[in-house]
Amino acid sequence: MVRDADPRSRFPERPAALRALAVLALALFSPAMAALAADRVTGEAFATRSEVYAPQAMAATSHPLATQVALDVMQAGGSAVDAAIAANAALGLMEPTGNGIGGDLFAIVWDPKTRKLHGYNGSGRSPKALTLAEFQRRGLSDIPPHGPLPVTVPGAVDGWFALHGRFGKRTMAQNLAPAIRYARQGHPVHEVIAYYWNRSVPVLSKWPGFREQFTIDGRAPRRGETWRNPNLANTLEAIGRGGRDAFYKGDIARTIDAYFKANDGFLRYEDLAAHAGEWVEPVGTDYRGHTLWELPPNGQGIAALQILNLLEPYDLAKYGFGSPEHVHLFVEAKKLAFADRAASYADPDFFKTPVERLVSKAYARERGKAISMDRAARAVEPGIIPEINEGDTIYLATADADGMMVSLIQSNYRGMGSGMAPPGLGFILQDRGEQFVLKPGHPNAFAPGKRPFHTIIPAFVTKDGKPWLSFGLMGGAMQPQGHAQILINLVDFGMNLQEAGDAPRIQHDGSTEPAGQNVAMDDGGEVDLETGYGYGTVRALMRKGHSVRFADGPYGGYQAIMVNPEGGYVGASESRKDGQAAGY
Incomplete structure (x- = not known):
């Protein structure tokens, strides 16, 4: 890991905001420039800006205009759920690179009336007309990332109405109005999104409807350029008038059906009409007096719980942030958790994941014996062998004056999704089906009407049975790794909410995946270290057998809202994105 003489040369293709952050990170965290960390008068070396405080309500999203939409909704009497729906609708317009109503949705809601967490799984299922035999007939060993084959039923709109039916105060038409207005009048495109x-655009323009609805004369909108999407405005208006059935059983569903019939696809009206998400019980584990809550599979959230359980016996605070021990232990715990993730996280309607066992402290103690302080593991077997039976994203958090807090994540999966954009609707269908395995007998094997393994996961932390933190960190397999790192930064290393997100991150890549060909890790994988880890740590990791590399940009996107013990809320927003935390 050699430092460039000019740090800007390492980021030639990144937008200016990301290049500037990279240069700042080098300045702040390079051992040769350590004194510059004191330039921030608070002495908080890892924070790019201050936490945000507000007495009544807070929103944190990856787009400033969406944050303002959420605040406007709550100021007009809407709940945190209303605000989250409105912000999500706005983000589908403003940040189509990460989400939209063609994708799925998951949420965790703290209800101050019942003083309880409620979980919602809004993932859609595979088309019933598509079979594993069809992939085999086409000679495919993996599901392609784009086009009609990876498309599954989009669950976001149904998720909106499920959340709204239980916790909404304003009408859905009112919640969707800001996104509709921006879709018609236009909004400037932000830097990272651009x-x-x-x-x-070059990848997805081959698919019907994408170029016509998501480019300007065949190119992407430029930074600061006004973008409009009147087709999406019409679609959202129809949903506001006709409810969820306007999407799943009305003209929108019929348009989707005709589009896929004409384009070698399998998604049908019947698949949309049969869709229903479900309320689920969050799963938690205690980490040094803080309980992290995640949703059970078919998502990957419990991997974060497994990582924390494996790390709890170690005194990370004593080792210190960025130490060889800190990074090594984290990576080794991740490998163990992800081995189980690959083996047994799947749709519970098709496979019984042993959740209780996987997240237990006893299981962590047993599995933790495999961690060596001296050597990096090259291959890791799952701790529970299942019985064989024949991820770009947005995250947002909102909190209202009544104490309701929402943790919501929504995605089209890979970037802008499948590229399949039905005519006149203004959105792209997700490619989440790419996460199936084309291997008969595997828990995550493709089957008709099945939910794929899901990467997107919301998170929530309680302390002494009370709400403490609503947060998430988007970004494929980085998500459970990021969830664990955020809590470790807060609890073990004493960082504030903004510091915890800005601190340089660790990503381990190369574990056996629950998708694709499901190839087992046999070389230990790769450790990506964001700029800020000292060369002494890198050398020590290499001596333990880790392969350490530099990777530009795979470290996810973070938003968070914490309860302020003095009253109100504290907010933080990802410095690697375009977003904003704000309140009133």
């Missing part, structure tokens, strides 16, 4: 949009 960067990823530009990357998606």
